Amino acid sequence: MLSKQEIRQMIWKKLEYENIALFPRPVYGRIPNFKGADKAAFNLAKCVEFQKSEVIKVNPDSPQYKIREIALREGKKVLVPTPRLRGDFFLLDPNKISVSDITKAARISGFSKYGIRIQLEDIDKVDLIVAGSVAVDLNGNRVGKGEGYSELEFAILRELGKVNEITPIATTVHDIQIVDEIPVEPYDVPIDIIATPTRIIRINRKREKPKGIYLEYLSRQKIEDTPFLKEYLKKRRYNTL
Numbered sequence: 383m384l385s386k387q388e389i390r391q392m393i394w395k396k397l398e399y400e401n402i403a404l405f406p407r408p409v410y411g412r413i414p415n416f417k418g419a420d421k422a423a424f425n426l427a428k429c430v431e432f433q434k435s436e437v438i439k440v441n442p443d444s445p446q447y448k449i450r451e452i453a454l455r456e457g458k459k460v461l462v463p464t465p466r467l468r469g470d471f472f473l474l475d476p477n478k479i480s481v482s483d484i485t486k487a488a489r490i491s492g493f494s495k496y497g498i499r500i501q502l503e504d505i506d507k508v509d510l511i512v513a514g515s516v517a518v519d520l521n522g523n524r525v526g527k528g529e530g531y532s533e534l535e536f537a538i539l540r541e542l543g544k545v546n547e548i549t550p551i552a553t554t555v556h557d558i559q560i561v562d563e564i565p566v567e568p569y570d571v572p573i574d575i576i577a578t579p580t581r582i583i584r585i586n587r588k589r590e591k592p593k594g595i596y597l598e599y600l601s602r603q604k605i606e607d608t609p610f611l612k613e614y615l616k617k618r619r620y621n622t623l
Contacts, residue, residue: 386528390527390528393517397414402416404416411527418580425579426449427449429577429582432510437459438461438512439460441513445514451485454474458476459476472499502538502544508544510550511549518555519560522574522589523570524553533570533592534604536551537595538610550575552573552576570592571591571592
C-alpha cells in the first residue's frame with residue numbers, strides 16, 4: 383500500500399500532467415482545484431443531505447467555491463474555518479448578504495468581509511460537512527494536503543456536540559482522485575459521499591467517525607498554534623483539579 387504522501391504526490395502529478403488542474407497552480411501542497419469542480423458541486427447539491435441541511439461547514443479551498451455559492455443561494459448558512467484554525471470560524475449568513483454579493487462572499491477573499499467571526503461554542507449544530515480532498519477511496523478514506531486541520535476541525539466540533547456519528551461528510555473531487563486504498567489513522571474522518579463531475583458515490587463505510595480530540599496524536603506545536611486547543615486544555619486541567 384502506498385503511503386499518504388506517496389498518494390498525494392501521485393495525484394498532484396496526475397492532475398498537472400493531464401492538465402486537469404486549475405488555478406491556483408501548481409497544485410502541489412494544496413487541496414487541488416480541478417476541471418469539473420463546478421459540476422461536482424452541482425451533483426452534490428442535488429443530494430438529499432445537502433437539500434435538507436440548514437448549516438453546512440465547507441472547507442475554504444478553491445475547488446469547493448461553487449458549493450459554498452450554491453449553499454448561500456439556496457438560503458443555507460455556510461461555516462468556514464479561519465486559515466489553519468488560528469482563530470475561530472466565519473459564518474456566512476445569506477440573510478445578511480445581498481444576492482449581488484453572494485459570488486464574492488463565497489470566495490476566500492470574501493469571508494472576512496461578508497462573514498461574521500463566530501466562536502466555536504456559539505456555532506449552531508452542523509447538518510453537513512463538505513471536506514476538501516487530495517484523494518479518496520471507495521471505503522470512504524480520505525487524504526488531505528497533510529496538515530491535519532480537517533480532522534482537527536471535526537474533532538473540535540464533535541467535542542463541542544456540534545456534530546456526531548451520523549453527521550454526513552461529503553467531498554468533491556475529480557474522478558482520477560479516487561484511488562484503490564488509503565492507509566488510515568484513528569483520528570482520520572471517513573467520508574460518506576463522494577461527488578465527482580460525473581457521479582455521486584455513497585459509501586457503505588465500516589469505520590466510525592472519531593469521537594473527539596485525540597490529544598495523544600497532537601504535537602505540542604500544533605496545540606500551541608491552535609488557540610482553541612490551548613484554552614480547551616486549560617479548562618480540562620481545571621475541571622480535573
